[in-house]
Amino acid sequence: MAQLAVGVAGAAIGAYFGAPGVGFALGMAVGGILFPQDGPPDQVAEGPRIHDNKVQTSAWGQMIPIVYGQARLAGNLIWAGTLGHRTEQDSTGKGGVMGGAETKTRVYYRSFAVAICAGPIIKLHRIWANNTLIYDATLTPISNPRGAVIYPGTDSQDPDPVIEAAEGLGKTPAYRGTAYVVFERMELADFGSMLPSFSFEVET
Numbered sequence: 582m583a584q585l586a587v588g589v590a591g592a593a594i595g596a597y598f599g600a601p602g603v604g605f606a607l608g609m610a611v612g613g614i615l616f617p618q619d620g621p622p623d624q625v626a627e628g629p630r631i632h633d634n635k636v637q638t639s640a641w642g643q644m645i646p647i648v649y650g651q652a653r654l655a656g657n658l659i660w661a662g663t664l665g666h667r668t669e670q671d672s673t674g675k676g677g678v679m680g681g682a683e684t685k686t687r688v689y690y691r692s693f694a695v696a697i698c699a700g701p702i703i704k705l706h707r708i709w710a711n712n713t714l715i716y717d718a719t720l721t722p723i724s725n726p727r728g729a730v731i732y733p734g735t736d737s738q739d740p741d742p743v744i745e746a747a748e749g750l751g752k753t754p755a756y757r758g759t760a761y762v763v764f765e766r767m768e769l770a771d772f773g774s775m776l777p778s779f780s781f782e783v784e785t
Contacts (some may be wrong), residue, residue: 645698646699648699657695658693662693662743670686695781699759702760705718705783712780730765732756734757
């Protein structure tokens with residue numbers, strides 16, 4: 582309101598000099614500087630946010646997608662084992678007490694499971710980790726450098742042995758009716774020592 586009042590005053594001054602339009606425009610500009618307008622939230626334009634993207638989640642109560650045909654979709658982390666590591670040693674330089682240097686590097690890995698969609702699925706075609714292709718069933722032989730174990734989501738599938746070894750016999754769900762993938766001791770160095778975000782191309 583104050584901005585409009587300054588604009589009207591500018592128009593009046595401009596009219597004195599024969600240019601009310603110019604005076605109004607200048608008045609509105611000055612009023613905008615002196616009295617910035619705080620409009621309601623619905624008038625504020627905002628760019629995209631992280632939660633707008635299709636990303637992997639890990640939450641209770643998430644809906645299980647139902648796929649008809651073929652689709653690419655993100656997964657939901659349903660189990661994660663303990664973070665483990667191994668130590669790699671690299672010796673450089675010449676021998677002797679002071680002549681060489683030894684570097685010890687920790688390589689972190691983790692076993693985990695990611696749910697995809699309602700099963701059963703016909704085929705899991707591809708898997709991406711942080712948009713890097715890590716599994717491709719369209720190749721012969723199948724490219725699976727990360728050792729992914731795929732469960733199609735049948736009503737008769739058994740519990741995964743990796744999860745069962747960690748959680749105990751009789752304490753591991755088989756996730757029947759849900760297609761999911763288990764990654765055993767996946768090295769995390771390529772993903773900043775964190776679990777990557779997965780997406781899957783499935784066919785039902």
